[in-house]
Amino acid sequence: MQDLLTRFLFPMCPHLSLSPPPPATLWLLLPVCLSVGPPPLSEMKEKNPWHSPVAIIITVIGVIVIVALVIVAVLQNRPLAQKYKYGIVLDAGSSHTALYIYEWPAEKDNNTGRVEQKHSCKVIGPGISSYASAPQKAGESLKACMKEAEQWVPVKRHPETPLYLGATAGMRLLNIENSAASDKVFEAVGEALQKSPFSYQGARILSGQEEGAFGWVTVNYLDDRLSQGLETTGALDLGGASTQISFVSDQYDGSESPSNAVNFRLYGNDYELYTHSFLCYGKDQAQRLKLAHQTQSGPNAVEDPCQHPGYNTTKKYSVLYDSPCVSNRKPQGAPATFLHTGTGNVKQCQDVVKNIFNFTDCKYSQCSFNGVYQPSLQGPFGAFSAYYFVTSFLNLTDTSVPLEDVRKKLERYCATSWSQIVQEHPGVKEKYLAEYCFSGTYILTLLTEGYNFTSESYSNINFIKKIKGSDAGWTLGYMLNLTNMIPAEAPDSPPLPHAGYVSIVSICAVVIFILLLFSLRPLWARHCKKQQIV
Ligand SMILES: O=c1[nH]cnc2c1ncn2[C@@H]1O[C@H](COP(=O)(O)OP(=O)(O)O)[C@@H](O)[C@H]1O
Numbered sequence: 050m051q052d053l054l055t056r057f058l059f060p061m062c063p064h065l066s067l068s069p070p071p072p073a074t075l076w077l078l079l080p081v082c083l084s085v086g087p088p089p090l091s092e093m094k095e096k097n098p099w100h101s102p103v104a105i106i107i108t109v110i111g112v113i114v115i116v117a118l119v120i121v122a123v124l125q126n127r128p129l130a131q132k133y134k135y136g137i138v139l140d141a142g143s144s145h146t147a148l149y150i151y152e153w154p155a156e157k158d159n160n161t162g163r164v165e166q167k168h169s170c171k172v173i174g175p176g177i178s179s180y181a182s183a184p185q186k187a188g189e190s191l192k193a194c195m196k197e198a199e200q201w202v203p204v205k206r207h208p209e210t211p212l213y214l215g216a217t218a219g220m221r222l223l224n225i226e227n228s229a230a231s232d233k234v235f236e237a238v239g240e241a242l243q244k245s246p247f248s249y250q251g252a253r254i255l256s257g258q259e260e261g262a263f264g265w266v267t268v269n270y271l272d273d274r275l276s277q278g279l280e281t282t283g284a285l286d287l288g289g290a291s292t293q294i295s296f297v298s299d300q301y302d303g304s305e306s307p308s309n310a311v312n313f314r315l316y317g318n319d320y321e322l323y324t325h326s327f328l329c330y331g332k333d334q335a336q337r338l339k340l341a342h343q344t345q346s347g348p349n350a351v352e353d354p355c356q357h358p359g360y361n362t363t364k365k366y367s368v369l370y371d372s373p374c375v376s377n378r379k380p381q382g383a384p385a386t387f388l389h390t391g392t393g394n395v396k397q398c399q400d401v402v403k404n405i406f407n408f409t410d411c412k413y414s415q416c417s418f419n420g421v422y423q424p425s426l427q428g429p430f431g432a433f434s435a436y437y438f439v440t441s442f443l444n445l446t447d448t449s450v451p452l453e454d455v456r457k458k459l460e461r462y463c464a465t466s467w468s469q470i471v472q473e474h475p476g477v478k479e480k481y482l483a484e485y486c487f488s489g490t491y492i493l494t495l496l497t498e499g500y501n502f503t504s505e506s507y508s509n510i511n512f513i514k515k516i517k518g519s520d521a522g523w524t525l526g527y528m529l530n531l532t533n534m535i536p537a538e539a540p541d542s543p544p545l546p547h548a549g550y551v552s553i554v555s556i557c558a559v560v561i562f563i564l565l566l567f568s569l570r571p572l573w574a575r576h577c578k579k580q581q582i583v
């Protein structure tokens with residue numbers, strides 16, 4: 050460009066200098082060149098054309114315009130001090146409650162992948178359904194985490210921050226068992242949350258379908274699959290009282306078993322999701338189902354292949370049967386307690402676990418278990434919550450390891466004596482330690498026999514806890530839905546990023562300026578000639 054100027058424009062005004070100026074000053078000389086004609090020959094020696102008022106004014110204006118253009122371009126593109134919005138969701142699960150704080154840039158709500166988990170807080174104590182006989186305590190238990198949330202959300206954002214509480218299978222079961230008690234727990238929890246400075250939006254029980262579908266939304270949102278219209282990931286959630294499976298299958302259009310269909314239109318794409326929640330098939334209730342089955346044959350003692358050899362505990366029948374999942378199976382004339390001992394045999398454990406599933410009744414073209422329709426599995430799956438806790442403890446999260454090797458590893462673990470297990474894991478709660486052998490076996494049985502994962506499709510499962518720093522679970526999907534943060538249609542975006550737009554406008558301005566100079570060239574040539582003649 051500068052070369053062009055030197056070769057074509059500068060010679061137009063030979064009166065300005067005998068030799069071309071350095072390239073950097075060429076641009077500044079242009080307006081001067083244009084504004085001042087060559088002075089009469091008589092004046093050439095005494096009057097410097099640079100001192101003409103018109104030249105000075107035009108030079109100053111030119112410089113101001115260029116500087117303004119650069120400032121505008123720079124200011125427009127500087128990273129803005131980001132403002133954030135917040136949302137809080139309490140996951141009132143059967144075993145415990147957890148609080149999640151989400152954060153997203155205030156101006157860009159609609160952009161996918163923008164909402165992130167800022168903080169989480171684990172409520173001390175059991176799940177809210179365990180407070181049926183003392184509901185006030187359910188409300189009190191949340192206070193510490195609510196105080197923590199007040200520290201994490203900036204004070205000026207408190208009144209506009211929505212706060213939701215969603216309860217899952219623990220409260221579903223309490224509601225079945227004693228709906229008055231469940232109402233009282235919600236009352237107490239509502240009272241406690243209303244006292245917080247946040248915008249409390251209510252507490253309710255999620256349906257199993259919602260729990261499954263919002264888990265699927267979370268996983269796919271965090272993976273940016275929804276906004277980009279990519280193939281989706283299925284979601285497998287294992288809780289304490291229920292378990293969910295959700296995925297998109299080409300085979301499923303909702304016509305067979307419509308009750309399993311959830312339809313979404315997200316970012317301009319339609320999704321027909323298959324989802325099912327199995328109440329009582331979370332790992333804690335599944336353990337009860339299994340024990341209920343085992344106690345049928347001999348009510349005084351249970352020799353359990355799913356417990357480690359040397360495990361020996363006395364358990365209360367009243368505790369085991371205190372759940373609608375098993376309450377109708379209590380053996381007649383059962384004693385108050387039974388002796389629970391371990392033999393540590395995975396193959397036998399698998400057989401006992403299989404007893405809690407019904408694989409025979411199916412009125413559809415195909416089923417998972419208990420007569421529930423399930424289309425053929427498709428695509429990758431993210432398995433979270435207790436799927437992750439158990440497989441990570443057992444070092445079984447690597448699904449590229451053949452299923453046979455996974456089973457062998459589990460066999461060795463279960464056959465280890467209880468005293469050795471306790472000794473090797475001093476920091477792990479005994480409640481969890483006592484159940485990993487069962488939970489590992491249950492997970493493998495549920496996946497392979499229940500959902501029909503094969504040795505090949507098993508490797509499509511990813512055991513995950515977090516995706517890009519946010520926990521996998523239903524809470525984020527629930528909040529995105531309630532705050533309308535995922536648009537049904539893809540948001541229109543400008544064809545060019547801002548920096549590109551500014552650059553192109555600047556280049557165009559310069560090109561137009563140069564073309565203008567070229568078009569004026571003959572005029573100037575004539576003008577210069579005239580001056581010389583005079
Ligand atoms: O560190 C852990 N190790 C093993 N299991 C865990 C750990 N933390 C949580 N869990 C289990 O994860 C499950 C979480 O279930 P949740 O309380 O969400 O029930 P829900 O989803 O059925 O309502 C429970 O079975 C709980 O015992």
Ligand SMILES: [Ca+2]
Binds near residue numbers: 142143217287288289
């Ligand atoms: Ca859960």
